[in-house]
Every structure is written in C-alpha cells, then in structure tokens.
Amino acid sequence: MAERIRWGIAGTGVIAAAFAEDLRLLDDAELVAVGSRSQQSADRFGDAHDVARRHVGYDALAADPEVDAIYVAVPHTGHEEVTLTALAAGKAVLCEKPFAINAAQTERMVAAARAAGVFLMEAMWVRFLPHQIGLRELVAAGRIGEIRSLIVDRGEVLSADPAHRVLDPALGGGALLDLGIYPVSFASMFLGTPDRIAAFATEAATGVDAQTSAVFGYQSGAQALISTALDARTANTASITGTKGRIDIVDWADGRLPAKLTLLDGTTQNLEFPREGKGLRLQAAEVGRCLRAGEKESPVMPLDETLSIMRTLDLIREQIGLRYPGE
The missing domain is CATH 3.40.50.720 (NAD(P)-binding Rossmann-like Domain)
Incomplete structure (x- = not known):
C-alpha cells in the first residue's frame, strides 16, 4: 500500500x-x-x-x-x-x-x-473519537464494574419537507436509520447484541418513523434504553451504570463536553478528551x-458487529411496522 x-x-x-x-x-x-x-x-x-x-x-x-x-x-x-x-x-x-x-x-x-x-x-x-475510546478503556478496566444499565438518546430537527430524504420511504428515511443507529451502535459497543427487544414509534406523515424508542434486554441481566427523533432536538446524553459506579456523558456523540465518572463512595472525576476537526x-x-x-476489517468496527447492528435495526423496524419499498 x-x-x-x-x-x-x-x-x-x-x-x-x-x-x-x-x-x-x-x-x-x-x-x-x-x-x-x-x-x-x-x-x-x-x-x-x-x-x-x-x-x-x-x-x-x-x-x-x-x-x-x-x-x-x-x-x-x-x-x-x-x-x-x-x-x-x-x-x-x-x-x-x-x-x-x-x-x-x-x-x-x-x-x-x-x-x-x-x-x-x-x-x-463517533466510535473513533477520543472520548469513546476513553470510555471503552474505562469500562474495560472495570472502573464502573459490571454494566447494569445504559441509557442513550439522539434527536435532531432535520427537515419537515416530505420530499427530503430523511422523510422519504423510497430513500430509507426515518429517525431510526438516520439517527437511531447511533445509540443502537453505542449500546452494541458496550453490551453486544440484545436478546430481547421492545420497541415503539411515532409515525411521520410519510409513513417513516419520526420518533422511536426501544428497550434492550441482555442475558447478563443488563438493560439498555435507546431513543431517537428527527423532529426534536433531544438532550443527546448517555449514562452507563455499573455495579461500582456510573459514567454520565453530556454530549456522547460529539464528545466536546466533559463526561463524569461517579463511584459508589461518592468519588467523582471529570473526564475530558481532546478533539480536532469534525x-x-x-x-x-x-x-x-x-x-x-x-x-x-477493523477491530474497532468489525463487520460481524455491523451485521449484528443491522439485524437489531431490522427487529426494531419489524416491531414498529416500518417497511421500505421492495422489502
């Protein structure tokens, strides 16, 4: 090369x-x-x-x-x-x-x-940003113990134009595929593939999902709550709670703001990571x-995990009744 x-x-x-x-x-x-x-x-x-x-x-x-x-x-x-x-x-x-x-x-x-x-x-x-690398290292080192719950959301005001691609079923529109994939991937990064899924959605006028939320259950006993919207700017925060403590991420997808580590004994630590460019x-x-x-293949974003995430998205779409032309 x-x-x-x-x-x-x-x-x-x-x-x-x-x-x-x-x-x-x-x-x-x-x-x-x-x-x-x-x-x-x-x-x-x-x-x-x-x-x-x-x-x-x-x-x-x-x-x-x-x-x-x-x-x-x-x-x-x-x-x-x-x-x-x-x-x-x-x-x-x-x-x-x-x-x-x-x-x-x-x-x-x-x-x-x-x-x-x-x-x-x-x-x-986002998986390659310094703050997400740092979060993975903290969790892998056992700083918060075994993960019990993960909560993450991603919502933005995208477009109200029914002809825009984010609302067009023929172009794979909807909150889930455009924005929801971020929290689904974030949950996968820490907890893997869920064993159980319960999902709910609010439909846009064009038939795609304007808002979707889902609860994931894992064999370990952990649970994840993900939510996404394309017609509202949500907090875009995340929280990972384990048996020894919790990490709260103010802006989990961007990483420009500090995250916070809180241990069971009350000890806290602000986590700041460098950032350059977009x-x-x-x-x-x-x-x-x-x-x-x-x-x-990349060990950070392996193809087997990409496939697992897409299967999870398929299961969510099945539950919320979202099908695209030709499927």
Missing part, C-alpha cells in the same frame, strides 16, 4: 463535504477523485474541495486506477450497489451509516468483501492503518 492513501468519494452531499474537509487534517491521505450522478454536481464538489478527477457515475469512480479507497456517501438506498461496485474493482470501502437498508443487504456486502479479500468498514465515525478524519485514519497492516 502506498504511503499516502488516495481517496475517492461517492456522493457530493453534506457528509461528503465534511469528510473531504477532514481528510485535509491527515498527512498520509489525500482526496483525489469524486463520483456523482451528474457532471455538474461532480464539478461543483471538485471546485469546492480541489478535486481534479471528477467522474459521472460510480462505476467510473470505482474503475479509477488512481483511487485506493472509496468513501460511500450516497443516500442509504444506494449503499449496497455502490459498495459492491467498488469492492468488485478491488477498492477498499468505508461505507456511511446506516451501512445498508437491512441485514440482507449487509450480508451480501460483507460476503462480497470477504470473498474478494478487500477491506470494508462501516463509517460509524471527527470524520479518525475513521479514515483507521482505514489507512488497516490497509498498511494488511487487515481486511
């Missing part, structure tokens, strides 16, 4: 632009190409982010010999097709969340990557590390 990872981006939306900006913070990575459905969109993105190689269509991006890795940032419903195209061309893939629309698509993507021996990872960017560069850095080490 070359000293510098040469990136291509499939898609030209907001998240693609943020990723392009953050790549500039990495000394061993560069953005060399972009792919879009139209030349106008590719040129606009290329001009804004100084990208010389501009492709119409994702097949052309995948075939570009100057590209080592592709960041898939198209709408949810396009993730499987674009990822499979890139993998078939031998390109490493970082696929934006949600990884796919459902577990069946995820299974095909994972199988294709493993059969081809090509790197693939879900772009769960945070998206860290997942790109992990892709680069894995490629140089010859690893086909």
